[in-house]
Amino acid sequence: MGKMKKKKKLVRMVLYIGLVLVLGMVIYQVRSAYLRAEAAKAAEAKKQAQEEARRKEEARKKKNEWVKKDGKSYYYGEDGKVVIGRYIQEKKIYYTDDTGAVVRTVDGEKPMVAITYDDGPSQFTDDFAQLFKKHDSAATFFEVGNRMNEFEEEAKTITEAYCELANHTYTHQNLTRVSVSGMHNQLNKCDRKLREFGEQAETILVRPPEGAVNETVKKNIHAPIILWSVDTLDWKSRNAESVYRKATTNIKDGDIILMHSLYESTLKASKRIVPELIDQGYQLVTVTDLAQFRGGLKNGEKYFDIKPVESEKEDQKSQDETTTTEEEKTTEEL
């Protein structure tokens, strides 16, 4: 009896262990299958999300489009990439930072003037640049090439503030008093220096020192020659009040204002001139931007100001528009 009992107990134990093993294997298999299915589902979902993102990107690439992100505006161009730098859209000029976010806009339909500073850079250049940046405005700096390294840190701030660097020769040479090759040397050396400091314009504008231009100079400058319509005589008076009055009285759309970035009195005056001209309804723009929708600039031509295109053309344009409207009406009536 005792032996039988022992044997039965042993058999039961073997059966029991077998059952546990089988159960364990079944559970393991089911669980593995479940995990595999989950993983496959997740992979599929990820693939779909990626596909969706790619389709969206494709769709966006097909058209030129403005996108707003975190309160900033970006423009996606023909190639579906964010446009970076200076670009034209309809009758507006846009400037962006390195990410393509718009930092400044110039409206071609609104009045504008160009403030210009000669003879820099100087210890005040950074202050001038920051003043314009603070007011969402810009100026053109006609710089002397051999001063750029002397005031390297200050000179860098001009293009960083989305202002324009322009050529005032390499050593402030009166161009009517040098040979043709000397003239080219003065202009080319200065151009190269300005490009080193970030100027990207295809043609860099020139202001000959002392405004001295003769036929030889005109023929040999392969860039627009920018003079001025408003002379503040800041170098002579060194008086902020006088400079302020000259730069803000009787200013007209298209004026080019002449100052020099060498004087503290000019900086002091500019801090009042900039907000005052904005109050008078002017956009403060670079000379290049002033000319953008006003016929552009030609190499070897002299410019004292850049007025809006004559009202005659405007009249013609509105007449054309009226005609179109009438034609449309006729079509509708038919």
Ligand SMILES: [Zn+2]
């Ligand atoms: Zn000068």
